[in-house]
Amino acid sequence: MQLGQLVILSLKIAVVAVSVLLAAALVALARGNVRLHGRINFVFFVLTALALVIFEGLIRLYDPNLFDYLSAQTRQALAIHLWFAVPSAFLMPVMLFTGLRRWRSVHLVLAVVFGFLWIGTFVTGIFFLK
Secondary structure (H helix, E strand, O other): OOHHHHHHHHHHHHHHHHHHHHHHHHHHHHOOOHHHHHHHHHHHHHHHHHHHHHHHHHHHHHOOOOOOOOOHHHHHHHHHHHHHHHHHHHHHHHHHHHHHOOOHHHHHHHHHHHHHHHHHHHHHHHHHOO
């Protein structure tokens, strides 16, 4: 297995793991435990940001040719995946900020947008990338 394949597999595992955390945060919220919701989402944010930094470090610093082996179809799938993943990554700190500030109405609107983007990130990352 090539390093690029290991990176994609690792990212798939990370996406599933943080998605479980996100689901747990939504369950906590549904049960009325806003504080637990916030704490879980903070862990979600930290782990997701860490994965992004590691991923970018591997691509930009360690081996810029890490994904040269990808087929044209997989490259297209990766491009589609990034259309969801990049905006969700930019939205995460804004979500964290509005949640910590208790700006509920803004946070809820952003949560809907983030939910859509995260579902797209999950589906394209898990099922489209090889």
